[in-house]
Amino acid sequence: MDVDTIVSLSTPPGVGALAVVRLSGPGAVDVLRALLVKTAPMPSVREPSLRRLTDPDTGEVIDEVVVTRFQAPGSYTGEDMVELSCHGGWLVPELVVEACQRSGARIADRGEFTRRAYLHGKLDLIQAEAVADVINARSRALHRAALVQMERGLSRRVSDLRERLLRLEGLLAHHVDFPEEDEPPVPITAVADQAARMVADLELMLATAPEGELLREGALTVFAGRPNVGKSSLYNALLGEERAIVSEEAGTTRDAIEAVVQIGGFPFRLVDTAGLREPAGNIEQKGIEIARGYLGRADVVLYCVSADEGPMEEDRAFIEAHDGAPVVLVNTKADIAKTQKHWDPEGTAARVQVSVESGAGLEEIRQVLPQLVYSSIVTAEQGVPVLTRGRQARGLRAAKVEVEAFSEALDQGLPAEVASTHLRAAETALEELLGAVSADDVLDVVFREFCIGK
Ligand SMILES: Nc1nc2c(ncn2[C@@H]2O[C@H](COP(=O)(O)OP(=O)(O)OP(=O)(O)O)[C@@H](O)[C@H]2O)c(=O)[nH]1
Numbered sequence: 001m002d003v004d005t006i007v008s009l010s011t012p013p014g015v016g017a018l019a020v021v022r023l024s025g026p027g028a029v030d031v032l033r034a035l036l037v038k039t040a041p042m043p044s045v046r047e048p049s050l051r052r053l054t055d056p057d058t059g060e061v062i063d064e065v066v067v068t069r070f071q072a073p074g075s076y077t078g079e080d081m082v083e084l085s086c087h088g089g090w091l092v093p094e095l096v097v098e099a100c101q102r103s104g105a106r107i108a109d110r111g112e113f114t115r116r117a118y119l120h121g122k123l124d125l126i127q128a129e130a131v132a133d134v135i136n137a138r139s140r141a142l143h144r145a146a147l148v149q150m151e152r153g154l155s156r157r158v159s160d161l162r163e164r165l166l167r168l169e170g171l172l173a174h175h176v177d178f179p180e181e182d183e184p185p186v187p188i189t190a191v192a193d194q195a196a197r198m199v200a201d202l203e204l205m206l207a208t209a210p211e212g213e214l215l216r217e218g219a220l221t222v223f224a225g226r227p228n229v230g231k232s233s234l235y236n237a238l239l240g241e242e243r244a245i246v247s248e249e250a251g252t253t254r255d256a257i258e259a260v261v262q263i264g265g266f267p268f269r270l271v272d273t274a275g276l277r278e279p280a281g282n283i284e285q286k287g288i289e290i291a292r293g294y295l296g297r298a299d300v301v302l303y304c305v306s307a308d309e310g311p312m313e314e315d316r317a318f319i320e321a322h323d324g325a326p327v328v329l330v331n332t333k334a335d336i337a338k339t340q341k342h343w344d345p346e347g348t349a350a351r352v353q354v355s356v357e358s359g360a361g362l363e364e365i366r367q368v369l370p371q372l373v374y375s376s377i378v379t380a381e382q383g384v385p386v387l388t389r390g391r392q393a394r395g396l397r398a399a400k401v402e403v404e405a406f407s408e409a410l411d412q413g414l415p416a417e418v419a420s421t422h423l424r425a426a427e428t429a430l431e432e433l434l435g436a437v438s439a440d441d442v443l444d445v446v447f448r449e450f451c452i453g454k
């Protein structure tokens, strides 16, 4: 099958000092040759050199660029590659890409460079996903998790587990081959022990899964409470900018306002909402409905009660009825509070006293939120891989279910060859996770979220 040579702008379009255009495929060098001045020598492999790029048809100069050549298999994709660092801006990169197209390259699909790297065995599927996470990371926590994955931190553990499954299968084969022997070479209890240990290890790896997935979008953090208690003031203080309108009028905030911030290196999607009360005007009522919608999906709730007024009936009702995300009870306006009114109800995950006037308590909220929402990652040992994607968690969970089924089959005294079908199913789950066996549609899903040029 003929393999196309692909080209794309790998830096964002628009004005910038430089832009990088990448070529990959068997024809990459031919495309480059068509753009160089005829008498110019071909740049050496892995030695950046300054060259003049010209239009392949008219010979007109397009730009002076730094050319770097990579030779298969020693490149990101594993194919022949050319990187052109040209001047940025709207026009020049466009001209360079277009000239490459006229010289035989076609525009790359999203993630096609990384997809080729994967197909050439340069990285496995977990590493490919990590590449996307590194690019898209908006928090240090995701960046760190993705780096561990990119360096095969997670892949290595998955491969180890797979090898342990193979060895277990090997042990079991003895029981199939020598069923009548009095003393099997390996007692069946040793096999059962190893299976149990694998389940424990899988559980350990799965521990970060739900929180790890939050790293990609940010934990939905909803500010709620009655009108005028200081939700928007606290929202602005945590955001570090005057984003939501603050006023002494009750019912100021109507629409939900969203912004993503890093707190302690972890991403949070802060949502300020309309104060909860009845009865309210028509528009405010809609705002309250929107607020309730967010509360239903929240990962954590900052429920604000003015320490100045103390809790009202609605506040008690809210805390009592709420059975969703953990609630941080924020006693606001601590600077004007009469101390006895600090409220400390049961059933809340944490309680903080805050004044946006003095700044008291803000630091405490910044401490509490990551510990509450990302506890498994905060407490995980350094370097332990965090599962940042549903696909990873599903793969490990499927493997765990099969190993458990295997143990059960042993317990029930089913024949070894029957029990071992579960081991093979677990192996398949891990192989799919690594991408050792992958259907095209799985790959499409993984690479769709890449930007063009990566
Ligand atoms: N002294 C003092 N006043 C505060 C504090 N926080 C908020 N306020 C005041 O309380 C009033 C209401 O603040 P907002 O932040 O608008 O309250 P809200 O809960 O968003 O109100 P709605 O949007 O109407 O539900 C404003 O006048 C703020 O200046 C605080 O920590 N100390």
Ligand SMILES: [Mg+2]
Binding pocket: 231, 232, 233, 244, 245, 246, 252, 253, 272, 273, 275
């Ligand atoms: Mg408000």
